[in-house]
Amino acid sequence: MTTFRIKRFNPEKQADPYWEDIEYDIPPGATLLDCLNDIKWTRDGTLSYRMSCRSAICGSCGMKANGHALLACQRQAEHLLKDGRDTITIEPMGNMPVIKDLVVDMGEFWEKVNQVKPYLKEKEKPPEKERRQSPEQFKLIDDASTCIMCGCCYSDCNTLEVDKNFLGPAALAKAQRFVQDSRDEGTGERVRELSEAGGIWDCTHCAECVERCPKPAQPMYRIKEIMSVALEEGVTNNNGARHALSFVKSIKHSGRLNENTLPVESMGYFNIKGLMELVPVGLRMLLKGKIPPIIHKNIDDVEDVRRIFRELGE
Ligand code: SF4
Ligand code: SF4
Ligand code: FES
Numbered sequence: 001m002t003t004f005r006i007k008r009f010n011p012e013k014q015a016d017p018y019w020e021d022i023e024y025d026i027p028p029g030a031t032l033l034d035c036l037n038d039i040k041w042t043r044d045g046t047l048s049y050r051m052s053c054r055s056a057i058c059g060s061c062g063m064k065a066n067g068h069a070l071l072a073c074q075r076q077a078e079h080l081l082k083d084g085r086d087t088i089t090i091e092p093m094g095n096m097p098v099i100k101d102l103v104v105d106m107g108e109f110w111e112k113v114n115q116v117k118p119y120l121k122e123k124e125k126p127p128e129k130e131r132r133q134s135p136e137q138f139k140l141i142d143d144a145s146t147c148i149m150c151g152c153c154y155s156d157c158n159t160l161e162v163d164k165n166f167l168g169p170a171a172l173a174k175a176q177r178f179v180q181d182s183r184d185e186g187t188g189e190r191v192r193e194l195s196e197a198g199g200i201w202d203c204t205h206c207a208e209c210v211e212r213c214p215k216p217a218q219p220m221y222r223i224k225e226i227m228s229v230a231l232e233e234g235v236t237n238n239n240g241a242r243h244a245l246s247f248v249k250s251i252k253h254s255g256r257l258n259e260n261t262l263p264v265e266s267m268g269y270f271n272i273k274g275l276m277e278l279v280p281v282g283l284r285m286l287l288k289g290k291i292p293p294i295i296h297k298n299i300d301d302v303e304d305v306r307r308i309f310r311e312l313g314e
Contacts, residue, residue, distance in 0.1 A: 002026055002077070003087040004039065006047070009098050017098070026077045032088070033061050033072035049102035056214055059150035063102045064091040069152035069212045093155035095168075109154050112167045116175035116194070121186030137182040140225075144177035147217035153209035165198040169209035169219030172200060176222035179229055191230040200226050201240020239274075242266045252309050255299035259292040 001023045009017035022039055030038075033051055040047045049072070050060040056074040063072055065080050066089055080088045096104040120131075153169035160166050167175075172194070179190050194200050200223050209219040231241060246265035250258040263281075267274040285291050299305070 001086075002081060004035065005087055005089045006101070007089075007091040008047075008101055009092075010046070010100055026081075030077050031073050032065060032070075032075050032077045032080065032090075035077045036072060036090075047102075048100045057148060059148035062093050062150040062152045062155065064093060064155065065089065067091075069093050069155040071150060071152065071214045074214055093151055095155055095157060095160045096151070104151075106151055108164075109149075109151050109168070109170065112171040113149070113174055115167060116171050116178070117186070117190070118174045118178065120178065120181065120184050121189075122183065123185050131183045133182055140180040140182075141177045143216045143218060144173045144222050145217075146215040147173055147177075147213075148215060150214065152212040152214060153219050156208045156212045158206045158208055159202055159204050163198070163202060166202050167194075167198055169203075169213075169223070170217075172203070172226065173217050173219040173222040176226050179226050187229065188233050188235075191226060191233050191235050194226055195230050195235050195238045195241065200230065201238060201243070237268075239266050239268070242268055250296075252306065253298075254296055255302040255305040256296075258296045260294065260296065 002025070004022045004024050006020050006022065007017055008020045022043070024035060024039060026035060027038075031054075033054060036047065036049060037051070040049075049063060051073065052058040052060045054061075054073045056071050059071075061072040062069055064070075065072070065075065066085075077088065090102065092098045092102045092104045096106055096109060099105050147170060149170060151170065153173075154160065157166070157169050160168055175190065175194055178184050179187055179194070184190075203220065203223045205220060205224075207220050210221065213219060227240075227244065230236075231244070235241065236245060243262070243266035246262050247257065249265075250256070250262065263278055264275065267278060269275075282291075
């Protein structure tokens with residue numbers, strides 16, 4: 001027997017969520033969704049969750065199992081019992097308000113997808129027949145186009161935990177699908193908007209979305225691709241781009257990070273207000289003895305680093 005520890009919530013009956021333990025014998029080969037369906041259909045019809053295709057296509061059955069978001073129809077229940085576990089904890093996805101049991105309100109998620117304008121922008125009238133792409137052109141957007149909008153990445157994104165303004169991995173993966181679409185004519189405008197606060201540069205590269213994504217969409221890599229396009233398009237007047245450029249400059253020059261110039265260059269030399277905001281941090285570092293050496297030295301084998309840059313450049 002396995003314990004299914006399910007987080008229940010029904011605001012019409014009880015203000016706070018609570019955990020319910022259900023003992024259940026997992027049938028061989030059953031997915032987590034199969035088990036939940038059996039529990040709902042034979043034991044407790046009030047258990048609420050979303051599902052539709054049962055084939056990892058529709059994106060409806062996102063939920064958290066053992067603390068991480070997944071598609072319930074895609075995971076064998078027994079695979080959640082590794083390392084001698086006898087309990088599977090099941091919760092609603094994170095970073096979204098819960099409506100009932102495992103059903104979350106995805107309104108904000110969809111608003112953010114809409115914010116990135118997920119449609120082709122063309123200056124000219126649509127052609128009479130289809131808009132053609134070469135296989136190479138399609139390859140650039142192939143991964144992002146596999147997104148099924150399940151919300152698993154959004155659920156577990158660390159930046160969203162602390163910054164609700166962040167567009168989030170799914171919307172940014174969707175944005176890449178248009179930024180690099182050969183048929184789209186809004187690239188410059190798109191990367192300028194995506195470089196604003198809450199956009200690409202607020203991603204912390206924690207890779208959680210890559211771990212959680214059930215498809216090749218893998219948002220963090222798509223975000224990095226937008227960053228590259230933004231830099232190529234010269235959209236550098238923002239903290240994130242300046243930070244990346246300063247980082248590269250320092251490593252290329254000395255082989256190590258210059259932690260004295262990095263914050264100043266990221267903020268921008270003429271951004272007086274931003275620079276003033278750094279002063280208290282600098283003072284705290286000084287008091288704690290954390291100020292890096294004033295004289296920034298090259299590493300011994302800096303020529304090797306420069307050679308790597310030259311080869312990458314080529
Ligand atoms: S890599 Fe970026 S978008 Fe993905 S989960 Fe981490 S912070 Fe969020
Ligand atoms: S990027 Fe992946 S995890 Fe995020 S919504 Fe799309 S398919 Fe789901
Ligand atoms: S039920 Fe459609 S993705 Fe799981």
